[in-house]
Amino acid sequence: KNMGAGQNVFNDGKAVLNMSITVTVSAQKPPAPHGYISISRKKLLQNLEINTGARVNAWVDSMRASSPTHIKSTPSLSDDQGSWNLHHPSALEMFEQIIEASKGKQIAMFLDYDGTLSPIVEDPDRAFMSKKVGYLFIWNCVWVVSINSFQLVTFQVCVNQMRKTVRKLAKCFPTAIVSGRCRDKVYKFVKLAELYYAGSHGMDIKGPEKRSKSTKDNESVLFQPASEFLPMIDEVYKQLVETTKSTPGAKVENNKFCLSVHFRCVDEKKWSELAQQVRSVLKEYPKLRLTQGRKVLEIRPTIKWDKGKALEFLLESLGFANCTDVFPVYIGDDRTDEDAFKILRDRGQGFGILVSKFPKETSASYSLQEPDEVMDFLRRLVEWKQLSVQARAQSRM
């Protein structure tokens, strides 16, 4: 059986078999044709089993390594908090220097969602924007006839401070949300029509809604590089739901052009079983690959597209292609955000801010500890921009 060139038996970036192999199954072993390796089917299957076991173990190691409790117990990283902070100082503490670096340039903001604008929670469907909620107390006197007295009534108006801040931010700078989630879902959490959205790890990009009376269609989809994968993703979603249902706590999320298999609520003893289940489905789909986020296995098309490419595409769409006077700031907490941090580092433009309480390998320049700090940083940017606009207006008078 000719397995064909470039067939990835295991499709997680490091292909186990990624070369042209001719497997000959016959009683008498014919000589291998020139340029081909001839190995027995039995031997091949044995190799595959060994590799499958090793690969699943590698997955589980990686699942452990990305877990904060394990990071804390990794001496090379935990002992090094001080030196990590030196290399990735707080963006809040470095605010003045950041502003200085952006002088004369147009700031453009790129924000990841989970773990950046919303705190990480167990249930992905309840990852609402920052919990910090403002209460507006209105004291009011109400004449209650029945008890013939005045009563003091309190009204509480909840204002989502993060949404309010991002709305203001978008008034000051072009702003995009870049998320692993399906675009519609992230929009339901953020609920701001004035932003750019790049869902499914950047594979579904849409510009701000245009309010046009002439057309009912106010959607402005800009780019969907993986649309041909939709049927495959749906098929794999169904299979993963079925295959993983025996693992308590596992949750499969359909993110339209990619899938997430959550293991946050899976007992660590069952991680290997879950990895095995995911692998058993994925091995039939060499055109899909696996990446990892925070307690989540992410499955996506093998196309060369990621959050970094989405960032470049958005910069172009915003009219900043080949511009030297743009200053992109990307804030994110996850491994998938590293692609965007790296692009900024390589271009030598703007910078990345990693949201993390723990030292991590990163191409980001600065750090913030949690979504509340992200909100403080965004607020300071808004205040600075408003003050500089005011100052400019006054100087013209």
Ligand SMILES: O=P(O)(O)OC[C@H]1O[C@H](O[C@H]2O[C@H](CO)[C@@H](O)[C@H](O)[C@H]2O)[C@H](O)[C@@H](O)[C@@H]1O
């Ligand atoms: O790129 P992002 O916006 O950061 O999306 C990455 C994944 O985020 C979500 O999962 C993460 O957040 C969940 C809610 O806090 C948490 O339960 C989970 O453990 C995290 O991995 C989202 O549900 C995934 O689909 C995204 O891929």
